[in-house]
Amino acid sequence: MKSRSMLTSLLLSLLGTSCMLIANGEPVQYCKFGSSNVADAEVDFCVGALMYQNTSSNTYDLYLTLTVPRHHGSALGWTAIGVGTVMDKSLMFILYGDPLGHKDPIASIRTTTDHHQPTLLTQQDMPSGMDLRVIRASWLADDIYTEQGPDNATYTAWVSLVCYSCHLWHGTDISAQSNSQPWMWAWNAKQKFDVFSFDAHLEMHKHHAGAGGWGNFYLDMSRSIRTAPSPPSLPPIRPQVTSVGASDTPMLFAGSIVKMTVGPDLGSYVHGLVLTITFLSLLPGGIVALRAGGPKSFHYHLTIQLCGSFLIFLGLGAGLLKSRKINTIHQWVGIMLTSAVVIQGLLGWWHHRAFVRLHRRTWSSYLHIWLGRLVMIAGWSNIVTGLLLRGYTRGSPLVAISIVIICLQGVGLSWWKFWSQREQAKYVPTPSWTKEDDDTFALSITDDEDDQMEEKDERDEIAHLQRQDSRRSIDRN
Known part of the structure; x- marks a missing residue:
C-alpha cells in the first residue's frame, strides 16, 4: 500500500505540473528549406513567433525571430516576410546584407500601398501606443572552420525583434486570437546592392508564386499566447522543423483535414x-x-x-x-x-x-x-x-x-x-x-x-x- 500511495502521489504531481504548463502557449514556427544550388536556388528562411499578453498595458506584443542562410558568403538578394496575404498596408520585415562585410545584417521594417516599392517605416507611420524594437541582428557562420575557407562557408542571418502593441497596426489585421493568421513571404536571389542601408532600393521579386518569387503561409497565433507576468524569451528556431502551428493553407477545419490527408506529412x-x-x-x-x-x-x-x-x-x-x-x-x-x-x-x-x-x-x-x-x-x-x-x-x-x-x-x-x-x-x-x-x-x-x-x-x-x-x-x- 505504501508504494501504491507513493506512485499515486507522483502521478498526481506530474498531473499538476502539466496543468500549469497548459496555461502558457508555445512559439509557432514556419520554414521553407530551399536548395542552395545556384542553378535551381529556392527560398530558404525560418520564422518563429509568439504573442505576449502584456498585462501592464492590456495589449499584445509580437515577438519574432527570422533566420535566412547565405551560402558561400553571398551578399546578393533579399528575403522578406509580411503580415497579410497582399502587400497593400502590410507590415514587412526585410533582410539583406553582406556576411563577409563585417557588419550586421540589415533588418528593414517597411510598409506600402497597393503593389508599390515598400518604404521604410517611421514612428509617424505607426499608431499611438505601437512601437518596434530590433533586439538582435547578427551573422552566424555554420561551417567557417571547414577547409574551403570563409568564402565558401554558410552564414545565417539571425534577427529578433519585438512589435509592442502590434495588434494596433492600422493596416493588415494582426490578431492574437487568430488560429489562421495570414502571412506572406517574398525574395529576390540576384539583386546586387550598391549600399546596404535601411532604405535601400529593392528590385522586384519574381511574379509567379511558389519558391520562385513569393508565397503565403498561416500561423496559429492563438496557440502562441503567453500570459506569464514577466516578458517571454525570444522565440527559438527549432532545427529541421518545417512547421509548428503553421501551414501553407488556411488552418480552418477543412484545411486541416486536407493537409492531413494529402499533404507531405x-x-x-x-x-x-x-x-x-x-x-x-x-x-x-x-x-x-x-x-x-x-x-x-x-x-x-x-x-x-x-x-x-x-x-x-x-x-x-x-x-x-x-x-x-x-x-x-x-x-x-x-x-x-x-x-x-x-x-x-x-x-x-x-x-x-x-x-x-x-x-x-x-x-x-x-x-x-x-x-x-x-x-x-x-x-x-x-x-x-x-x-x-x-x-x-x-x-x-x-x-x-x-x-x-x-x-x-x-x-x-x-x-x-x-x-x-x-x-x-x-x-x-x-x-x-x-x-x-x-x-x-x-x-x-x-x-x-x-x-x-x-x-x-x-x-x-x-x-x-x-x-x-x-x-x-x-x-x-
Whole structure:
C-alpha cells in the first residue's frame, strides 16, 4: 500500500505540473528549406513567433525571430516576410546584407500601398501606443572552420525583434486570437546592392508564386499566447522543423483535414495518430474489458489486443516510410516495442497451452506479464518523445495534455486493479499460488493473465471441452 500511495502521489504531481504548463502557449514556427544550388536556388528562411499578453498595458506584443542562410558568403538578394496575404498596408520585415562585410545584417521594417516599392517605416507611420524594437541582428557562420575557407562557408542571418502593441497596426489585421493568421513571404536571389542601408532600393521579386518569387503561409497565433507576468524569451528556431502551428493553407477545419490527408506529412500523421490511439485507448481498454469480468471478457480482451498489435505494426510501417534514417532513441524504442509485441504474442500462446495442461502459471506467464508492463510504459513514453521530435516544446499544451492523460491512465489502472481484486476477494476464493503483491499492478498487453477471473474463465472453458468429449464418447457407445 505504501508504494501504491507513493506512485499515486507522483502521478498526481506530474498531473499538476502539466496543468500549469497548459496555461502558457508555445512559439509557432514556419520554414521553407530551399536548395542552395545556384542553378535551381529556392527560398530558404525560418520564422518563429509568439504573442505576449502584456498585462501592464492590456495589449499584445509580437515577438519574432527570422533566420535566412547565405551560402558561400553571398551578399546578393533579399528575403522578406509580411503580415497579410497582399502587400497593400502590410507590415514587412526585410533582410539583406553582406556576411563577409563585417557588419550586421540589415533588418528593414517597411510598409506600402497597393503593389508599390515598400518604404521604410517611421514612428509617424505607426499608431499611438505601437512601437518596434530590433533586439538582435547578427551573422552566424555554420561551417567557417571547414577547409574551403570563409568564402565558401554558410552564414545565417539571425534577427529578433519585438512589435509592442502590434495588434494596433492600422493596416493588415494582426490578431492574437487568430488560429489562421495570414502571412506572406517574398525574395529576390540576384539583386546586387550598391549600399546596404535601411532604405535601400529593392528590385522586384519574381511574379509567379511558389519558391520562385513569393508565397503565403498561416500561423496559429492563438496557440502562441503567453500570459506569464514577466516578458517571454525570444522565440527559438527549432532545427529541421518545417512547421509548428503553421501551414501553407488556411488552418480552418477543412484545411486541416486536407493537409492531413494529402499533404507531405501524411505519414507522420498516420504514424502518430495510430500509435496514440493504440497506447492511450485500445491497449488500456483491453485490460479493462477483461477485468470487468463476464463469460466473454477474455475473448473481448484478446480481440482488442490483437487489433492493437496490428495497429502497432501499421504505425511502425508509416514511421519507417517517413523516416530517411534511423538515428533517434524514439525510433529505436519503437522498433523494440514492435519486436516485444511479437514476443508477447508467443509468450501468451505458450502460457495458455501450459495453463490448460497444468492449471498453474509457468515461467512464460510471469515473463509475459512483466514484458507487457514494459511495453505499456515504453509506449506511453514514446508518445511524448514523438511529440518532441515533431517540434513541440516541453511546455506546449499538446505535450502537457498527453502527460495528463498518461498520468490519469496510470492512476486509473492502479485503482481498477485494487478495486477488482477487492471485489473478487468477496466472491471468488483465491488459491495461494495466484496471490500477487498488493504493491504491484500489471500494465501490459495481456495483464489480464494476472487476474483470477481469467483463470476462472479458462477453467470453465476446459470443463466445457471435457463435457463435449464425454458426450461424444457416449454417442459413439
